[in-house]
Amino acid sequence: MRPTILLPLTAALAVLQAQGRPDLPPPPTAPPAAGAEAPDAARGRDAEAAPTLVKGTARILDVTQAHAKVRAALRGTDHAPRAQADAWIRPKGDGARVLARIRDLPPARDLGGDALTYVLWSISPAGKATNLGEVAPRHGRARIEADVEAQVFGLVVTAEPYFAVARPGDMAVLTLAGVDGPKGTPELAEAAFEQVHRPAQALGLAEGEVPGGDPKAPLDLQQARNAVRIARAAGAPTHAGTPFGRAEALLAQAEAPKGSARERALAAREAVRIAEDARDVACQGQEALRVAEAKREAEARVEAARLEAARAAESDAKARMQASQAQAEASQAQAEADQLRGRLREQLNSVLQTRETAKGLIVNMSGVLFKTGKAELTPAAREKLAKIAGILTAHRGLRIEAEGHTDSTGTEAFNRVLSEKRAEATRAFLVSQGVRPEAITSRGYGEASPIATNDTPQGRQENRRVELVVTMEKRP
DSSP, X not given: OOOOTTSOHHHHHHHHHHTTOTTXXXXXXXXXXXXXXXXXXXXXXXXXXXXXXXXXXXXXXXOTTOSSOEEEEEEEOTTXXXXXXXXXXXXXXXXXXXXXXXXXXOOGGGGOTTOOEEEEEEEOTTOOEEEEEEEOOBTTBEEEEEEESOSEEEEEEEEESSTTOSSOBSOEEEEEEEEXXXXXXXXXXXXXXXXXXXXXXXXXXXXXXXXXXXXXXXHHHHHHHHHHHHHHHTTHHHHSHHHHHHHHHHHHHHHSSSSOHHHHHHHHHHHHHHHHHHHHHHHHHHHHHHHHHHHHHHHHHHHHHHHHHHHHHHHHHHHHHHHHHHHXXXXXXXXXXXXXXXXXXXXXXTTSOEEEOSXXXXXXXXXXXXXXXXXXXXXXXXXXXXXHHHHHHTSSSEEEEEEEEOOSSSOHHHHHHHHHHHHHHHHHHHHHTTOOGGGEEEEEOTTSSOSSOSSSHHHHHHHSEEEEEEEEOOOO
């Protein structure tokens, strides 16, 4: 049986050439000639007209134990309900000889579609269908004799567009119904097999055209016309130009009035065979193109994914490098800030007691800085603050807050107002000494935050203070 559309195109060509067909072309690789239909459009059209495979079932019999002829009965389906046949099956070596006599079979053309003839098939238990030959009834009767290369098989008769089809169509007219054989003949079993469904587009018929043309023409000629038409609809001119051209030439020879009827019949039957080969090659060519296109699309998706992964990796590496660089810069900035903070603390501590806290550097101006109940700075306080201002103006990016505090002598309200005035007096003096006004603020806390007891004169003196909280501005 000839390979069908499940094989790659190159394999199909090799098989056909091995069958003595050196005229078949190599797989199509060149682009279409100028004016030819674009491949994508042709593939789209061919896909619409492409036959599809459907599942059918066939009853199978086993004659491996038979020592004489087995008689099998075939009965008509809904397509030909009156048809029936008797088949005598005789084991022969590893196979069997089948002789079938068929009756009440209607003309295939009457069944519609593109049917012109009938074919007898053997079906293996695995579902392989083998064309056993054409069934050509005269007045509803036909006789066919064929060899089957197996002893377990089923028998099916289908209506077909021509005798050389490689797979059974989906219009079965006769199926195995029963067996009358020697004692011990096993019961029939069922096997699934594939049938070809040809959609309306696959027929390739123009409006008003009938399969095979003139019904009065010889059946061989009608089948040749059918085979060439179906091959054309399957894309054979594009995908199998050389064999299709040969089939057209043979059809023209069969159509010509010259030559004997026998010569024209032989040309017609050869046209059928070559047209079927061209159709097979075209289907496989389209399948090869679809596979190649799917492969290209898959490769494109893989490449796109690879590029996306590469971009993501590059972006990730860049982000990691930027993060590392930012961390290094932050570490360096922190180290510089720590160094500056340490130098600033030492400088401020040389004038007034300075301690480092989570809030920042706190410069403690305690002692006799203000007269009792007053907010004016004493000369000693001014002298110390002048030195502090010199240090602060030498460093950029500092923020200073002057915080005023009092002891508990007097009312809470009085002490708050007094602490605010003393903090503001400190701020105003530092500004007068060159500290930027926007860099320093003031705030009074009254007696709310003592650092010593208010029960002793020494403790109250320590609580009467102004603290300068010095911080560094954060870099953007």
